[in-house]
Amino acid sequence: MTATPILQLRGIDKSFGPVQVLHDVAFDVHPGEVTALVGDNGAGKSTLVKCIGGIHPIDGGTYRFEGEQVQVHSPRDAAAMGVEIVYQDLALCDNLDIVQNMFLGREKRRGLVLDDATMEEMAAKTLEGLSVRTVKSIRQQVSSLSGGQRQTVAIAKAVLWNSKVVILDEPTAALGVAQTAQVLELVRRLADNGLAVVLISHNMNDVFAVSDRIAALYLGRMAAQVRTSDVTHSQVVELITSGRSGDLGLAHTNGATA
Amino acid sequence: MTAAVASEKPEMPDSSGAPKKDGAAAAASLRSAARTYVERVRGGELGALPAVLGLIVLCAFFAALRPVFLSELNFANLLTQGAGSIAIAMGLVFVLLLGEIDLSAGYASGVCAAVLAILLTDNGWPWYGAAAAAILTGTVIGLVLGLLVAKVGIPSFVVTLAAFLGFQGIVLMLLKEGTNISIRDQTILAVANSNLSPALGWVLLAVSVAAYGAIQFRQDRNRRRRGLVTVPLSLLAVRVGGLAALGAVAVHLLNQERSRNIIVDSLKGVPIVVPVIAVLLVAGTFLLQRTSFGLHIYAVGGNAEAARRAGINVAAIRVSAFVICSSLAAVGGIIAASRGNSVDPNTGGSNVLLLAVGAAVIGGTSLFGGRGRIVDAVLGGMVVAVIQNGMGLMGYSSGVKYAVTGSVLLVAAGVDALSRRRAVQR
Ligand SMILES: Nc1ncnc2c1ncn2[C@@H]1O[C@H](COP(=O)(O)OP(=O)(O)OP(=O)(O)O)[C@@H](O)[C@H]1O
Ligand SMILES: [Mg+2]
Numbered sequence: 247m248t249a250t251p252i253l254q255l256r257g258i259d260k261s262f263g264p265v266q267v268l269h270d271v272a273f274d275v276h277p278g279e280v281t282a283l284v285g286d287n288g289a290g291k292s293t294l295v296k297c298i299g300g301i302h303p304i305d306g307g308t309y310r311f312e313g314e315q316v317q318v319h320s321p322r323d324a325a326a327m328g329v330e331i332v333y334q335d336l337a338l339c340d341n342l343d344i345v346q347n348m349f350l351g352r353e354k355r356r357g358l359v360l361d362d363a364t365m366e367e368m369a370a371k372t373l374e375g376l377s378v379r380t381v382k383s384i385r386q387q388v389s390s391l392s393g394g395q396r397q398t399v400a401i402a403k404a405v406l407w408n409s410k411v412v413i414l415d416e417p418t419a420a421l422g423v424a425q426t427a428q429v430l431e432l433v434r435r436l437a438d439n440g441l442a443v444v445l446i447s448h449n450m451n452d453v454f455a456v457s458d459r460i461a462a463l464y465l466g467r468m469a470a471q472v473r474t475s476d477v478t479h480s481q482v483v484e485l486i487t488s489g490r491s492g493d494l495g496l497a498h499t500n501g502a503t504a
Numbered sequence: 505m506t507a508a509v510a511s512e513k514p515e516m517p518d519s520s521g522a523p524k525k526d527g528a529a530a531a532a533s534l535r536s537a538a539r540t541y542v543e544r545v546r547g548g549e550l551g552a553l554p555a556v557l558g559l560i561v562l563c564a565f566f567a568a569l570r571p572v573f574l575s576e577l578n579f580a581n582l583l584t585q586g587a588g589s590i591a592i593a594m595g596l597v598f599v600l601l602l603g604e605i606d607l608s609a610g611y612a613s614g615v616c617a618a619v620l621a622i623l624l625t626d627n628g629w630p631w632y633g634a635a636a637a638a639i640l641t642g643t644v645i646g647l648v649l650g651l652l653v654a655k656v657g658i659p660s661f662v663v664t665l666a667a668f669l670g671f672q673g674i675v676l677m678l679l680k681e682g683t684n685i686s687i688r689d690q691t692i693l694a695v696a697n698s699n700l701s702p703a704l705g706w707v708l709l710a711v712s713v714a715a716y717g718a719i720q721f722r723q724d725r726n727r728r729r730r731g732l733v734t735v736p737l738s739l740l741a742v743r744v745g746g747l748a749a750l751g752a753v754a755v756h757l758l759n760q761e762r763s764r765n766i767i768v769d770s771l772k773g774v775p776i777v778v779p780v781i782a783v784l785l786v787a788g789t790f791l792l793q794r795t796s797f798g799l800h801i802y803a804v805g806g807n808a809e810a811a812r813r814a815g816i817n818v819a820a821i822r823v824s825a826f827v828i829c830s831s832l833a834a835v836g837g838i839i840a841a842s843r844g845n846s847v848d849p850n851t852g853g854s855n856v857l858l859l860a861v862g863a864a865v866i867g868g869t870s871l872f873g874g875r876g877r878i879v880d881a882v883l884g885g886m887v888v889a890v891i892q893n894g895m896g897l898m899g900y901s902s903g904v905k906y907a908v909t910g911s912v913l914l915v916a917a918g919v920d921a922l923s924r925r926r927a928v929q930r
Contacts, residue, residue: 299813301812301813320815321812321813321814321815322815325815331813333813336810337807337809337810337813337814338807338810339802339803339806339807339810339811339874340806340807340874341802341805341806341807341874341875342799342802342803342806346799346802346803350799350803350810350811350814350816351800351803351811351814351815351816352814352815353796353799355796358794358795359794359795360794360795360796360799363726363727363730363732366732366733367730367732383733385733
């Protein structure tokens with residue numbers, strides 16, 4: 247591991263009631279790179295991401311951001327550091343328009359009054375920067391958008407804030423071929439611009455196409471975090487399905503991470 | 505929320521004849537704005553349309569059967585009759601926007617009216633002190649209800665159903681098992697019983713239209729300068745002109761002499777409740793449409809989890825909606841006390857809540873949360889008042905009036921459910 251990670255998690259535990267979902271998870275995210283987070287359904291990927299984003303409090307372990315240990319108690323804390331998350335279920339408000347969704351919770355104001363003009367300008371610029379041309383009007387209600395358009399709005403919302411870390415939870419799961427390619431291209435572009443990007447995906451082709459590193463979760467444990475160029479498709483699939491592959495991955499005793 | 509319309513090229517190929525070009529372009533942009541509106545309605549965003557149509561149909565119906573319906577006296581009556589439940593309905597809009605309900609708003613207004621009457625008449629407080637205490641009572645009620653819903657997590661239906669019963673009891677206790685306290689304070693009585701002088705009516709209308717126009721055009725100029733999508737200027741002109749025209753007709757009618765016996769007493773001018781409701785309307789609209797707080801109300805009503813992830817304090821938003829609702833119910837209670845010249849155990853009781861919920865829903869506020877505006881309460885409140893008033897003129901018993909109003913509420917809720925389904929299906 248050459249560059250210092252911008253986000254560094256160690257020993258993260260997380261339980262929901264009696265069910266422990268994350269066990270002693272270590273996870274590094276580097277600026278300028280795409281880190282793919284893979285794992286089977288229910289492995290704990292979304293849970294890990296929600297812990298990073300302050301949606302779920304962590305039970306134990308350390309959370310370092312830019313080298314400093316931090317406490318993230320709420321989505322606001324994460325956003326304040328520059329961590330933005332595009333959730334699997336998108337979390338957009340159907341009854342609000344695109345601009346309102348993009349700025350939700352962080353509206354631009356002039357005194358008491360919403361500064362709609364400025365927000366509209368910024369939103370338009372961001373969407374343009376993402377080469378989004380498919381929406382008719384940025385004052386359109388989100389309920390009237392297609393799945394791909396919603397995804398784009400959610401991503402635009404995340405990159406609007408000059409964020410440092412952008413985490414995308416299965417952004418292409420609901421998309422067609424062309425739109426998937428667009429989103430992946432976007433993911434790559436964000437990383438090339440120096441952002442740290444985390445991409446959760448079940449599609450190995452996508453993972454190998456854009457990622458620099460791969461982190462594999464297996465039953466709530468981090469099986470391995472490796473450079474994409476150092477592994478093959480089948481090794482990653484093995485890590486996902488059995489937690490180990492050759493000398494990579496978890497020891498039989500379910501011990502420490504690699 | 506602002507009625508921004510998708511930009512369509514204002515110039516149409518068929519805009520012939522150079523001298524008429526401006527007019528043609530304006531007409532074309534108006535036409536395209538109208539088309540966008542029709543599309544929105546088709547897509548299930550009915551907004552105020554059913555209420556406005558209903559109002560026109562009902563007025564025509566009653567006017568045809570009972571010409572006295574159109575008399576100036578009846579017009580003024582209509583406004584003062586509707587004002588109390590409109591104020592309560594305005595508060596309910598905040599709670600309905602969250603997808604919650606407040607069944608206790610009617611009796612909350614009764615409790616606040618009782619507090620007002622006791623302080624004014626029994627304790628001799630000045631009107632402003634008593635009115636402030638009544639509104640503060642509403643605020644505290646809302647705070648308690650809101651905390652029970654948002655912090656304890658009891659469904660609002662249950663909390664406010666319990667409060668509905670409880671407040672009914674509190675009113676009885678405050679009024680010593682049903683005595684009636686009359687209101688003698690001239691200022692409070694004036695709210696629902698007196699009128700502005702004709703001149704003052706005109707001045708207020710002129711000021712309101714000028715302010716509305718100035719705000720609209722300044723906003724438009726700002727957006728134009730920054731190259732953002734704007735509503736066609738002609739549409740702005742239609743809006744401002746429409747407000748001015750409607751207002752002028754109303755003020756003119758209300759300024760006519762409507763006393764049956766001029767020698768005894770002159771009766772003319774805009775009822776004071778009209779500017780009171782107008783102020784609440786402007787303040788509520790500003791709060792909901794132009795501030796972060798308002799946006800967060802819509803967000804929580806639309807998708808509470810998304811709001812939470814956006815860092816919005818969902819519980820605080822919920823509590824404040826109940827606080828606003830009960831505080832406005834208190835205002836409704838004050839208006840009712842003024843109109844009845846007294847407070848009795850029935851103030852805020854019987855059909856008050858049903859009429860207020862009906863007003864909000866008939867006006868276009870969704871029972872599913874996330875959709876609605878303050879003006880809905882006014883439009884829907886007028887529909888309800890017209891039904892009550894018109895059927896009264898036709899000599900129907902209150903039984904029939906209740907049944908019809910109940911049916912109208914059901915129809916409005918049906919329209920709400922169907923238009924929502926339509927919006928979801930797309
Ligand atoms: N709020 C919650 N309460 C209880 N259990 C939960 C909660 N959220 C997730 N879990 C459990 O945690 C485990 C991991 O879920 P998670 O959503 O993180 O999986 P995932 O890796 O994102 O899966 P997928 O690929 O299907 O999205 C699952 O067994 C799930 O049932
Ligand atoms: Mg997931």
